[in-house]
Amino acid sequence: MVHVLARNWWMIGLRGVIAVIFGLLTVLNPGITLAVLILLFGAYALVYGLFMAITAIAHHRGEPSWGILLAGGVLSILLGVLTFLMPGITALALLYLIAAWAIVVGVSEIVAGIRLRREITGEWLLVLGGALSVLFGVFLALFPGAGALALTLWIGVWALILGLLLIALAFRLRSWRRDHPAEGALRTA
Secondary structure, three states: OHHHHHHOHHHHHHHHHHHHHHHHHHHHOOOOOHHHHHHHHHHHHHHHHHHHHHHHHHOOOOOOOHHHHHHHHHHHHHHHHHHHHOOOOOHHHHHHHHHHHHHHHHHHHHHHHHHHOOOOOOOHHHHHHHHHHHHHHHHHHHOHHHOHHHHHHHHHHHHHHHHHHHHHHHHHHHHHHHHOHHHHHHHHO
């Protein structure tokens, strides 16, 4: 699995950059309308899912964990499409969709991070990002009355921190790939 991630470190970094941009836009302008938030979230979930699914499909040979990445990617794509098809859903329904998405994606990132622990240092970044996603999802599910403005801020903070963790992980993976060129070449053959 580390070989797939290391080969595609830039995709993880790009996901992180997109998350940071989304988080900054959301935190810096918490008064954005719920409709814009819905569209931003839909776009983010769609792009995030596409990158996860592409990575899983393109490098599934010999990787037993590719299904976990694919499942997280497909869920993200479905949630993004659903968000665009039904932009008039209530804030509460969106909150629960975001909470469920964050929990499922978080669990898949924790599992992937645990599987990486024997192969790479810095796998804790993926586990921490996954744990943050799960905690965020649980918090949203438990406190739905926090309001749209608070929800906007929490989503922004979550995306910002997750993005920074993904960027840090991407650089660790790039370093691992540079330090293990023969192992990566063996896996591509």
